[in-house]
Amino acid sequence: MERLRLSDAPGRQKRVLAVHDISCLGRCSLTVALPMLSAAGLETTILPTAVLSTHTGGFEGYTYRDLVEDMNPVADHWHALGLRFDAVFTGWLGTHRHIRRMNHLLEAFAGSAPALVVDPVMGDNGRLYATLDQAYVDAMREYCAGAELLLPNLTEAALLTRMPYPGEGYDRAYILDMLRRLRALGPREVVLTGVSLAEGRIGAAAWDGEKLACRDAEFVPGQWHGAGDVFACALLGARFSGKPMEECLAVAVDFTHRCIVRTRDAGTDERLGLQFEPELWRLAAKG
Numbered sequence: 001m002e003r004l005r006l007s008d009a010p011g012r013q014k015r016v017l018a019v020h021d022i023s024c025l026g027r028c029s030l031t032v033a034l035p036m037l038s039a040a041g042l043e044t045t046i047l048p049t050a051v052l053s054t055h056t057g058g059f060e061g062y063t064y065r066d067l068v069e070d071m072n073p074v075a076d077h078w079h080a081l082g083l084r085f086d087a088v089f090t091g092w093l094g095t096h097r098h099i100r101r102m103n104h105l106l107e108a109f110a111g112s113a114p115a116l117v118v119d120p121v122m123g124d125n126g127r128l129y130a131t132l133d134q135a136y137v138d139a140m141r142e143y144c145a146g147a148e149l150l151l152p153n154l155t156e157a158a159l160l161t162r163m164p165y166p167g168e169g170y171d172r173a174y175i176l177d178m179l180r181r182l183r184a185l186g187p188r189e190v191v192l193t194g195v196s197l198a199e200g201r202i203g204a205a206a207w208d209g210e211k212l213a214c215r216d217a218e219f220v221p222g223q224w225h226g227a228g229d230v231f232a233c234a235l236l237g238a239r240f241s242g243k244p245m246e247e248c249l250a251v252a253v254d255f256t257h258r259c260i261v262r263t264r265d266a267g268t269d270e271r272l273g274l275q276f277e278p279e280l281w282r283l284a285a286k287g
């Protein structure tokens with residue numbers, strides 16, 4: 001098999017592998033990751049873990065086509081081609097079997113030492129997403145140990161650390177303690193999302209073991225499906241352009257907030273996800 005000709009020229013485009021499901025309707029997972037990471041200038045390879053007619057948040061009767069059996073052959077083909085990744089970014093994976101396949105893929109590409117970014121998509125508002133189970137949570141806890149960057153919301157953080165979901169009753173000391181517990185699982189850096197430390201504000205907090213960085217924006221009431229995915233992709237795009245974490249938080253919180261405000265003002269069904277498309281140009285703006 002003829003191997004790929006890959007450039008190592010300085011300033012070359014970074015290549016990221018995005019591993020998520022395709023929820024055909026509802027703007028989350030790959031239908032968000034591909035356009036957003038591409039807009040941020042990254043060469044984006046995709047690995048779909050499943051195809052669903054819609055996401056599972058608030059829809060009934062959705063279809064689900066599991067692609068777990070394709071994961072190893074796809075990874076092996078790419079490996080044989082000599083492909084390398086700068087980063088591997090995973091989100092909603094489906095089942096604990098998909099997580100095991102990710103370990104195979106990461107082993108195959110260990111030579112190029114891609115930075116693993118894990119959004120441990122598992123739930124929201126204190127509840128696990130409909131199709132996921134405890135085996136998935138346990139597998140995710142082990143898997144995220146190898147992450148360069150872990151991006152849970154408060155629900156996922158509670159599940160990973162086996163802490164009770166805090167609801168709204170927490171303070172800065174709780175957030176710092178949660179960040180420490182998450183980092184103790186193994187990731188090098190943690191960004192906790194959906195953090196509200198002041199009335200009427202919501203945002204994210206980052207911890208690298210030494211420095212706490214926080215950013216928030218006005219809280220917009222509503223069920224913002226896909227907001228976590230939009231946030232993660234905006235953060236990743238900024239991180240890959242070399243910005244320090246504090247700036248990445250600002251980019252991602254502000255971008256997500258803009259998309260939420262647009263979506264609220266449009267008044268369409270919240271299950272359709274965030275109106276991020278008119279804002280995509282902001283991700284391409286460098287500097």
Ligand code: PXL
Nearest residue numbers: 023028029055056057092226
């Ligand atoms: O946005 C996260 C997400 C991704 N994929 C699927 C989902 C959800 C959230 O509900 O159901 C299939």
